[in-house]
Amino acid sequence: MTSKKGILLMNLGSPDSTKVKDLRKYLGQFLMDERVIDQPWLLRALLVKGIIVPFRAPKSAEAYKTIWTDKGSPLIEITRQLKTALEEVIEEPVEIAMRYGSPGTEEGFNSLLKRNPSLEEVVALPLYPHYAMSSYETAVEYAKEIHKKKKYSFKLSFVKPFFDEPDYLNALAENIRPYLSEPYDQVLFSYHGIPERHIRKSDVTGCHCLQVENCCEVPSTAHAYCYRHQVFTTTKRVTEILNIPKDKYSISFQSRLGKGWLTPFTDVRLQELPAEGIKKLLILCPAFVSDCLETLEEINIRGREEFMNAGGELYTMIPCLNVSPLWVKAIAKYVTGNRD
Numbered sequence: 001m002t003s004k005k006g007i008l009l010m011n012l013g014s015p016d017s018t019k020v021k022d023l024r025k026y027l028g029q030f031l032m033d034e035r036v037i038d039q040p041w042l043l044r045a046l047l048v049k050g051i052i053v054p055f056r057a058p059k060s061a062e063a064y065k066t067i068w069t070d071k072g073s074p075l076i077e078i079t080r081q082l083k084t085a086l087e088e089v090i091e092e093p094v095e096i097a098m099r100y101g102s103p104g105t106e107e108g109f110n111s112l113l114k115r116n117p118s119l120e121e122v123v124a125l126p127l128y129p130h131y132a133m134s135s136y137e138t139a140v141e142y143a144k145e146i147h148k149k150k151k152y153s154f155k156l157s158f159v160k161p162f163f164d165e166p167d168y169l170n171a172l173a174e175n176i177r178p179y180l181s182e183p184y185d186q187v188l189f190s191y192h193g194i195p196e197r198h199i200r201k202s203d204v205t206g207c208h209c210l211q212v213e214n215c216c217e218v219p220s221t222a223h224a225y226c227y228r229h230q231v232f233t234t235t236k237r238v239t240e241i242l243n244i245p246k247d248k249y250s251i252s253f254q255s256r257l258g259k260g261w262l263t264p265f266t267d268v269r270l271q272e273l274p275a276e277g278i279k280k281l282l283i284l285c286p287a288f289v290s291d292c293l294e295t296l297e298e299i300n301i302r303g304r305e306e307f308m309n310a311g312g313e314l315y316t317m318i319p320c321l322n323v324s325p326l327w328v329k330a331i332a333k334y335v336t337g338n339r340d
């Protein structure tokens, strides 16, 4: 019997190719999102179309060229592989949708409808472990907007950020474990940065995040939407599972674009660590579940150069979860609601 339910795996998206014109289109769509650059429309348009895109597109095109494969963008190809792996363990049809670029959100819904015109329910999984207005929130709100605009009759629901879910944490821990058997001085958890302003904006109490001392450690309802609290929690839980002592790991934030972003910055820390005696480094990027430009180029190529040029001796990047069997099993639980 055909399932009345469909699963949509949502990810960020990539440019269609490494041509500068495709980078302009992709960056334009991405950065004009009011949840990514949260400035009034006119200022945002001036900034994005007048300054950021013209300068960034050629540089980003060069960066994408270093990671592009014969199947295109690693992020999209890994999301496709995840769909295939998930379909092997669940009965429901699975499709993918990107927030920017293609296949888009509407295309994702239509692909599910094509496979089953009497579809009654779609469960969407934004592939972000942590809540941020520029990642999880924009994916969810945009999908709701399309659902309403197209008057789809199926019910739409979303899997919540899974930063503290045991199956996700366990999959992440097991992905890291083999790397701990070789000598290392420190494990660096490098998370995608966001502006501190976004943390304050997402604070539902209006008076907790980055206002109370040690805000992320002090219990608050704000934590349900606090990216900083959630990345701290993921790190704490995973290091507990793996028995990594406090002096053997640290956190930093990568990929900043502008001023006032979460600190410490990954690129700065990579240049400082060797002088602090950290010469053998393990680095991972748990804000991403699929390897992408920000892991393969920024961390594995540029980050490596920064660390080694500063006197580092060994730099090992731990890949994202990608299609690891424990991760596929965890997703299967989240989208079907079957918990054991």
Ligand SMILES: C=CC1=C(C)c2cc3[nH]c(cc4nc(cc5[nH]c(cc1n2)c(C)c5CCC(=O)O)C(CCC(=O)O)=C4C)c(C)c3C=C
Binding pocket: 012, 013, 014, 015, 027, 036, 037, 056, 060, 073, 075, 128, 132, 134, 135, 192, 193, 194, 195, 227, 255, 257, 287, 288, 291, 292, 293, 294
């Ligand atoms: C204001 C700018 C940005 C915010 C805020 C931001 C948050 C954010 N992004 C991701 C995940 C990814 N970002 C990726 C690339 C990327 N991110 C930005 C800017 C912001 N991101 C830019 C301009 C780019 C494009 C590349 C570049 O020019 O450097 C990617 C990789 C996409 C790929 O094709 O591989 C991912 C994934 C999260 C999770 C997040 C908030 C937590």
Ligand SMILES: [Fe+2]
Binding pocket: 192, 255
């Ligand atoms: Fe980003």
Ligand SMILES: [Fe+2]
Binding pocket: 208, 209, 210, 215, 216, 222, 223, 226, 228, 229
């Ligand atoms: Fe917080």
